[in-house]
Amino acid sequence: MSTTTLDTTKTAPAPAAVPVRRTRRRGERGPLGTALLHGGLALASLIALAPVAWLCYLSLGPDKDDYLHPGGIAGKLTFSNYSFVLQHTGFLDWFKSTLIVALGTTVIGVLVAATTGYAVSRMRFPGYKQLMWVLLLTQAFPIAILIVPMYEIFSELGLIDTYWALIAINCSTAVPYSAWLLKGYFDTIPFEIDEAGRVDGLSPFGTFFRLILPLARPGLAVAAFYTFITAVGEVAFATTFLLDDSKYTFAVGLQTFVSEHDAQWNYMAATAVLIAIPVTVFFYLVQKNLVTGLTAGGTKG
Amino acid sequence: MTVAIDRATGKRRGDRAPRPGLGQRVKNGLQKYWYAYAMIAPVVIVLGVLVGYPLARGFYLTLTDANSLNSARTIGVNHIDATYEFIGLDNYQDILFGPTAYDRFWSHFLWTVFWTAACVALHYALGLGLALMLHQKLRGRTVYRLLLVLPWAVPTFVTVFSWRIMLADSGALNQLLGALHLPQPAWLEDTFWQRFAAIMVNTWCGVPFMMLSLLGGLQSIDSTLYEAAEMDGASAWQRFRHVTLPGLRAVSSTVVLLGVIWTFNQFVIIFLLFGKNSAPDAQILVTWAYQLGFGQQPRDFAQSAAYGVLLLSILTVFTSFYFRWLKRNDQLAV
Numbered sequence: 001m002s003t004t005t006l007d008t009t010k011t012a013p014a015p016a017a018v019p020v021r022r023t024r025r026r027g028e029r030g031p032l033g034t035a036l037l038h039g040g041l042a043l044a045s046l047i048a049l050a051p052v053a054w055l056c057y058l059s060l061g062p063d064k065d066d067y068l069h070p071g072g073i074a075g076k077l078t079f080s081n082y083s084f085v086l087q088h089t090g091f092l093d094w095f096k097s098t099l100i101v102a103l104g105t106t107v108i109g110v111l112v113a114a115t116t117g118y119a120v121s122r123m124r125f126p127g128y129k130q131l132m133w134v135l136l137l138t139q140a141f142p143i144a145i146l147i148v149p150m151y152e153i154f155s156e157l158g159l160i161d162t163y164w165a166l167i168a169i170n171c172s173t174a175v176p177y178s179a180w181l182l183k184g185y186f187d188t189i190p191f192e193i194d195e196a197g198r199v200d201g202l203s204p205f206g207t208f209f210r211l212i213l214p215l216a217r218p219g220l221a222v223a224a225f226y227t228f229i230t231a232v233g234e235v236a237f238a239t240t241f242l243l244d245d246s247k248y249t250f251a252v253g254l255q256t257f258v259s260e261h262d263a264q265w266n267y268m269a270a271t272a273v274l275i276a277i278p279v280t281v282f283f284y285l286v287q288k289n290l291v292t293g294l295t296a297g298g299t300k301g
Numbered sequence: 302m303t304v305a306i307d308r309a310t311g312k313r314r315g316d317r318a319p320r321p322g323l324g325q326r327v328k329n330g331l332q333k334y335w336y337a338y339a340m341i342a343p344v345v346i347v348l349g350v351l352v353g354y355p356l357a358r359g360f361y362l363t364l365t366d367a368n369s370l371n372s373a374r375t376i377g378v379n380h381i382d383a384t385y386e387f388i389g390l391d392n393y394q395d396i397l398f399g400p401t402a403y404d405r406f407w408s409h410f411l412w413t414v415f416w417t418a419a420c421v422a423l424h425y426a427l428g429l430g431l432a433l434m435l436h437q438k439l440r441g442r443t444v445y446r447l448l449l450v451l452p453w454a455v456p457t458f459v460t461v462f463s464w465r466i467m468l469a470d471s472g473a474l475n476q477l478l479g480a481l482h483l484p485q486p487a488w489l490e491d492t493f494w495q496r497f498a499a500i501m502v503n504t505w506c507g508v509p510f511m512m513l514s515l516l517g518g519l520q521s522i523d524s525t526l527y528e529a530a531e532m533d534g535a536s537a538w539q540r541f542r543h544v545t546l547p548g549l550r551a552v553s554s555t556v557v558l559l560g561v562i563w564t565f566n567q568f569v570i571i572f573l574l575f576g577k578n579s580a581p582d583a584q585i586l587v588t589w590a591y592q593l594g595f596g597q598q599p600r601d602f603a604q605s606a607a608y609g610v611l612l613l614s615i616l617t618v619f620t621s622f623y624f625r626w627l628k629r630n631d632q633l634a635v
Binding site for chain 2: 048118258
């Protein structure tokens with residue numbers, strides 16, 4: 001890992017170190033610089049790729065101990081793990097649970113957060129600072145602080161082992177988060193549009209629903225996607241609050257392959273690949289917007 | 302001229318639109334505020350119900366001796382009411398200064414601080430390095446970027462298991478080290494190597510976010526600044542030091558804050574990497590609190606909640622100091 005940093009520091013000064021008389025345009029490098037750049041990036045990519053690639057490879061080995069002698073897998077590649085996982089485990093149940101929880105969180109979270117994102121982007125009102133502070137602070141909430149009281153409250157309400165409990169919990173992080181993200185996006189929409197709306201006699205609500213919301217569709221999509229991903233990846237609450245294995249989400253279901261007594265790494269790997277592929281594909285489609293949304297929301301807060 | 306600008310920025314700090322005086326504000330702005338409050342109402346209500354109430358309740362729990370034996374519970378058809386009692390600040394007293402305080406709280410606290418500092422430093426350094434490399438004109442840049450984002454794209458709970466296979470006793474990593482005739486540490490058993498592995502896995506998971514954010518920051522730096530610096534004879538290092546780093550400051554301060562918060566609260570990696578009930582010394586405060594509340598019998602709800610309150614206080618103090626520090630630096634820079 002550390003080699004990559006070394007490479008970086010080397011590549012940056014490399015062009016300047018060579019004293020050349022001819023005019024060299026900015027951004028041009030000698031061949032050494034280019035080689036180092038490619039080397040560094042290739043090495044980093046390899047490190048980034050390795051664990052995932054390894055998982056895919058292991059998922060093709062038929063035996064649970066194949067990871068101990070991976071050389072043997074190449075000779076007996078099979079998709080049997082996949083068919084087993086799909087047919088004889090709770091995979092499809094988990095898939096359903098994950099979808100319900102994640103979609104529920106997304107819909108509620110984004111709907112609730114949208115107006116607030118707009119309000120904090122456009123309006124200054126007494127309590128504005130406090131609200132922004134609370135939105136930021138809920139990011140800092142360790143799961144440890146809510147998990148115990150939530151457990152108590154939900155047991156009293158009889159909501160342990162229900163999807164509602166998880167949706168509600170995920171919303172507690174997703175709502176402030178979406179509001180924060182959406183504020184960043186609304187900030188990029190010119191204020192003149194609001195003013196034009198006002199001049200035409202729209203109320204702030206009218207401006208928001210008729211003008212801004214349609215324009216903000218990409219921002220809403222990013223917030224929705226981010227919420228979805230976060231809800232899919234939630235481990236702590238799902239592990240604690242879901243008891244019935246037909247209601248497990250992926251994050252809990254995946255753990256069942258690796259109990260204290262028995263580790264079925266081959267099925268685990270196949271399941272992991274089945275989970276990772278669709279999520280990753282979706283992720284790649286929107287990744288550029290994700291960062292813009294995140295940092296825009298943050299830097300302007 | 303300068304004075305006027307200073308005044309304008311000073312007034313806008315933290316509250317960007319210039320505001321009229323208090324009396325006028327109340328008079329003119331009442332209906333505007335009405336809209337604002339109506340718009341923020343959903344979030345305020347949701348946060349009040351889902352965060353505020355549990356928080357208050359959790360805080361009350363920390364003042365009691367609640368555990369899974371005396372809390373309200375239902376066994377079969379019988380409902381047993383809660384019997385825990387109010388004991389004041391005893392939990393905090395016990396956690397912070399009790400006879401085994403060092404073994405339970407302070408050792409984990411020190412490790413958590415070290416873990417956060419190490420991870421964020423690595424995230425930032427590697428992320429910045431990779432972002433600088435990706436920012437160069439280079440063939441195949443898009444492919445590199447896509448590959449490097451992979452750790453962020455795959456759900457963490459999936460990749461942590463992948464690391465667990467690779468770090469296992471005779472897993473891929475040790476086979477590789479063995480082939481190179483290097484020592485093969487017991488990654489998942491020995492405390493030092495457990496901590497090492499945890500930092501390594503978290504670094505691997507966290508770099509892509511830093512990299513992409515900083516790359517976005519790099520791309521937003523005006524290229525004429527570099528040309529001007531070059532005209533003035535600035536070396537590559539000087540350009541990096543005096544153009545790139547200041548240009549990245551806004552992005553950096555955000556991602557470092559987010560990084561600290563996320564890493565401090567990083568539950569998934571440590572929880573899943575070591576499985577249940579192992580690696581007591583590699584637990585950070587968050588996972589340790591979870592362990593107290595849900596990983597043992599009887600479950601110690603009160604102490605677990607007290608850890609939660611302590612964690613939140615630490616982060617709140619940190620965040621407010623961080624902001625104050627940022628503000629002071631901004632004033633110096635402007």
